[in-house]
Structure formats: C-alpha cells, structure tokens
Amino acid sequence: MKVAVVGVGVTKFGKLENKTSRELFAEAVDYALKDADMAPKDIESVYVGNFTADLFEHQGHLAPLMADYAGLRGLPSTRFESACASGAAALRHGILAILSGLYDIVLVGGVEKMTDLPTTEVTDALSIAADNLFEASVGATFPGEYAMIAKAHMDTYGTTREQLASVAVKNHHNGFLNPKAHFQKEIDVEKVLNAPLIAWPLGLYDCSPISDGAAALILAREDVARKYTDTPIHIVASSQASDTVSLFERDSLTSLKAAKIAAKTAYEMAGVSSKQINLAEVHDCFTIAEIIATEDLGFFQPGEGGPAAEQGLTQIDGDIAINPSGGLKAKGHPVGCTGVAQAVEVSIQLRGEAGKRQVSGAEIGLTHNIGGSGATAIIHIFRR
Amino acid sequence: METDDFSIKRFLKYISEGELKGLKCNKCSNIIAPPRLKCNICGSSEFKWVDLSGKSRLLTYTIIHVPPKKFASESPYAIGIVQLDEGPRLEARITGFDINKHAQILKNGVELVFEPIPSGILSFKPLI
Ligand SMILES: [Zn+2]
Numbered sequence: 128m129k130v131a132v133v134g135v136g137v138t139k140f141g142k143l144e145n146k147t148s149r150e151l152f153a154e155a156v157d158y159a160l161k162d163a164d165m166a167p168k169d170i171e172s173v174y175v176g177n178f179t180a181d182l183f184e185h186q187g188h189l190a191p192l193m194a195d196y197a198g199l200r201g202l203p204s205t206r207f208e209s210a211c212a213s214g215a216a217a218l219r220h221g222i223l224a225i226l227s228g229l230y231d232i233v234l235v236g237g238v239e240k241m242t243d244l245p246t247t248e249v250t251d252a253l254s255i256a257a258d259n260l261f262e263a264s265v266g267a268t269f270p271g272e273y274a275m276i277a278k279a280h281m282d283t284y285g286t287t288r289e290q291l292a293s294v295a296v297k298n299h300h301n302g303f304l305n306p307k308a309h310f311q312k313e314i315d316v317e318k319v320l321n322a323p324l325i326a327w328p329l330g331l332y333d334c335s336p337i338s339d340g341a342a343a344l345i346l347a348r349e350d351v352a353r354k355y356t357d358t359p360i361h362i363v364a365s366s367q368a369s370d371t372v373s374l375f376e377r378d379s380l381t382s383l384k385a386a387k388i389a390a391k392t393a394y395e396m397a398g399v400s401s402k403q404i405n406l407a408e409v410h411d412c413f414t415i416a417e418i419i420a421t422e423d424l425g426f427f428q429p430g431e432g433g434p435a436a437e438q439g440l441t442q443i444d445g446d447i448a449i450n451p452s453g454g455l456k457a458k459g460h461p462v463g464c465t466g467v468a469q470a471v472e473v474s475i476q477l478r479g480e481a482g483k484r485q486v487s488g489a490e491i492g493l494t495h496n497i498g499g500s501g502a503t504a505i506i507h508i509f510r511r
Numbered sequence: 512m513e514t515d516d517f518s519i520k521r522f523l524k525y526i527s528e529g530e531l532k533g534l535k536c537n538k539c540s541n542i543i544a545p546p547r548l549k550c551n552i553c554g555s556s557e558f559k560w561v562d563l564s565g566k567s568r569l570l571t572y573t574i575i576h577v578p579p580k581k582f583a584s585e586s587p588y589a590i591g592i593v594q595l596d597e598g599p600r601l602e603a604r605i606t607g608f609d610i611n612k613h614a615q616i617l618k619n620g621v622e623l624v625f626e627p628i629p630s631g632i633l634s635f636k637p638l639i
Contacts, residue, residue: 274573327574375602
C-alpha cells in the first residue's frame with residue numbers, strides 16, 4: 128500500500144478530570160512527533176477521529192481546534208465521525224490522502240473527552256449511534272443492542288456467561304500489564320458474574336468503561352519513511368464496509384456482516400490469511416463483541432469464539448493474541464480515539480516495544496474498529 | 512392525512528394511535544415496515560397501507576437496567592426484536608408479563624402480539 132507508520136503516541140486513558148480534549152490531543156501528538164523525531168512543520172495534513180465532542184463538551188468544529196493546540200495551526204484539518212469507528216475512519220482517510228499522491232506525511236489523531244458528563248447523559252449521548260426513530264425511541268441503549276446480540280449468540284451456539292466473563296478477565300489481565308490502560312487491576316470470573324446488570328445478560332464488567340484519552344499516528348509514504356525511522360510499520364490493508372444502523376434489519380443477529388465483508392477485503396488486499404495474523408486489537412466494547420469479532424475475522428468458526436476465549440486461546444501467549452493492550456474493556460474506550468489507539472498498540476507490538484505485554488515474534492497485526500452495533504466496520508492490517 | 516402519505520412519520524403516528532400498519536407493494540405484494548422509498552424486493556414505489564396482524568415471534572431480547580434519562584422511571588424493562596408473521600422485523604418494548612420471570616416466559620421464538628400501551632411506544636406482549 129506504500130504507506131507506513133513512522134510515529135505513535137497515546138495518552139493515559141481514564142477519568143482525567145483536569146484535561147480537555149484539546150489538551151489530550153496535543154499531548155498525544157507531542158508523543159508521536161517525538162517518537163518520529165519530527166517537528167510540526169514536517170506534517171502536511173491532519174485527520175481527527177471524534178464521535179461527539181458536540182454532546183460531551185458542547186464543542187463542534189473540532190479538527191482545526193485540535194490542530195491549533197497541537198502546534199499544527201494552518202494545516203488542512205478535518206474531523207471524521209463514524210460513531211465508535213471514528214478513529215479508524217480518520218486513519219483510513221489519512222492513508223487515502225497519501226495514496227492520492229497529494230501528501231508525503233500526515234497526522235492522524237483520535238480523541239474523546241467523556242467523563243465531564245454524568246453516566247446517564249453519557250448513555251444518552253452514546254445512543255445517538257443507534258437508529259433514533261426505531262431503536263432509541265423504544266428505550267434501547269447501546270449495551271442493550273449488544274445484549275440482544277449476546278442473547279441470540281447464546282441461543283444459537285450455547286455461548287455462556289462464563290465464556291463472556293473470560294474475555295473480561297483476560298483483558299483486565301492485559302490492561303494490568305499496560306501502564307496507559309484505564310484499569311490496571313486483575314479481576315476473576317466470579318466478580319464479572321456477580322456485578323450489577325446493565326442490560327441483561329450483560330453486567331457491569333461485560334461493558335467497556337467511560338474513558339478520556341487521545342492517540343496519534345504519523346503516517347509517511349514508504350519511500351520517505353526510512354528517513355525518520357529504522358522500524359517503519361507497513362500498512363498492508365485498509366478496508367471498510369457498512370450495514371443497517373438498526374440491529375433489527377440485519378440478516379444475522381450473531382455476527383456482523385460488515386465486519387465479515389471488511390475482513391475478506393482486507394485479507395485479499397494484504398495477501399494474507401487469518402491464520403497468519405499474530406495479534407489483533409479488536410472492538411470489544413462489550414465482552415460478546417470480542418467473541419463475535421474473533422469469529423467474523425476467521426480466527427475461530429462461528430460459535431467457537433466463546434469456548435476459545437474460555438480455553439485461553441486468545442491470551443497474549445495463546446494461538447492468536449487478542450487485545451494485548453487490554454482492549455476497550457480494560458485499556459478504556461474514549462470512543463473516537465479507539466481506532467487510532469488500536470493502530471498505536473499494533474505498531475508498538477510489531478516494533479517489539481510492548482514490554483510486559485509483548486506478543487513474541489509478532490510480524491503481522493490487525494485492527495478491527497466497529498461503529499454502533501455494527502453499521503460501520505473498518506479493518507487495517509500492519510506488517511513489520 | 513392523505514392516503515398517499517407513505518412516510519415514516521405516518522407509520523409512527525399509526526403506532527402512537529394504537530394501530531400497526533405496513534406498506535403493501537402494489538407490484539409484488541411485499542410487506543414493508545418501517546417504510547422505505549422503494550420496495551426492497553422489486554423497487555416499486557406504489558404502495559397501499561395495510562393492517563398488520565401484530566402476530567409475531569421473539570428473536571432476541573434484553574432487560575434494560577440502566578436506561579436512557581427519558582425512560583429512567585420505567586426500568587427495568589424489556590426490549591426485543593420481533594419478526595412479524597407478514598415478514599418485517601421491528602424493535603419494540605415487550606410488556607404484559609412478569610419481568611422477574613423473563614427467562615421462563617420469553618423463551619426463544621415465543622409468540623407475541625402487538626399491544627398498544629399508553630405512552631404510544633411500539634409494544635408487543637407474549638401470548639401466555
Ligand atoms: Zn415490490
């Protein structure tokens with residue numbers, strides 16, 4: 128694809144009371160510039176992923192604001208909104224801009240500042256990712272949509288709450304190894320099963336948290352990438368697909384068709400099979416979402432994702448490392464930042480710089496970023 | 512309202528008035544709900560409103576314990592995806608049963624009927 132990652136940066140995720148989105152964004156960009164040994168003047172264009180600063184901070188017109196505070200005033204700057212897949216949408220458009228031949232070096236960032244609002248208002252804000260006329264109107268919530276997917280998956284394949292819980296336990300363990308993660312404590316299956324219900328059958332520990340955070344990537348055309356780094360991470364596939372925003376109009380309630388289409392396209396583009404992927408950062412906004420992701424991406428057969436998680440096949444040292452960062456579940460889910468943060472983690476892993484959570488010998492990594500309950504799916508594949 | 516108003520707003524107004532109606536395609540007899548500009552089978556835009564039986568089957572459901580602000584006083588409540596006998600699927604409240612016994616009552620594929628509720632929200636109840 129002739130595009131490489133040459134710099135990465137990510138802030139601490141969590142409830143960061145004293146930081147606004149512009150400060151978080153500037154911090155992530157600063158890390159990425161230092162990582163690439165670049166100055167702001169080297170950047171030619173800016174792509175910002177953000178879901179809804181409009182509702183979280185009453186702030187629109189986000190891209191120039193972010194660019195300005197990050198020392199990139201004057202550059203073309205555009206914000207991308209695709210619900211929880213906003214970050215990967217920004218990344219994809221940064222890649223497309225380089226492939227167009229217009230730019231050699233661009234900055235992709237993602238940011239969300241969620242914790243200024245009380246939980247009920249965050250729930251309301253997130254629900255705009257669903258179909259307002261036919262889903263939100265009857266009282267559905269975002270956890271509710273995934274709960275209905277979980278119930279359908281349980282009825283169809285016999286997936287259990289214990290299997291869902293094993294995803295949360297694994298991701299908390301990985302988050303425990305990641306100093307930037309929102310949660311850095313281990314939990315056990317009992318704790319997940321005994322937590323208060325959010326949307327039956329999903330409880331509190333089946334859900335990703337409400338987090339603040341930002342991440343940034345510097346992309347360069349391959350032929351200039353080596354000027355800035357000895358370890359460029361090559362982007363070998365970028366794919367995207369869509370489906371109905373409303374869950375009830377989908378062909379399947381147990382898999383995400385858009386993710387399956389995007390995966391097929393991505394594997395073809397990269398010339399690799401699912402078996403060759405060493406690690407994947409997947410969109411585990413809820414525990415069931417990770418199980419379905421591992422099936423949609425072809426790592427396991429439909430219905431085998433639950434048992435695979437329970438048997439430890441998705442641990443850092445398992446057959447396929449899923450969410451070594453801790454995932455959305457434990458690393459945190461600042462919505463519009465997530466897709467960019469996933470790419471940061473895969474880049475760090477492929478460089479071999481992930482410390483205690485390093486997937487040994489990682490050569491090929493994948494990111495899977497989903498918007499809403501599956502209406503947007505964006506997949507990227509990276510090689511060292 | 513005019514008889515040729517095949518809009519989403521008309522569809523929702525029927526529901527709030529306690530009626531469940533769908534569009535019937537004049538060309539291929541396909542039933543469409545919620546309304547779309549064109550028939551998803553044949554592409555025609557010639558429709559008439561028809562009464563739907565309200566008979567349906569439950570495909571999946573959840574119990575909402577942390578509701579949106581607007582429905583805060585109503586939780587816990589059930590939301591489900593139903594498949595109407597006429598074909599279309601809808602997302603709706605599931606009411607008219609003891610929510611504490613939801614796992615026994617809302618078995619996979621249980622039969623439901625359209626049940627207008629005072630709030631005007633689309634609702635179905637189990638046939639028990
Ligand atoms: Zn037709």
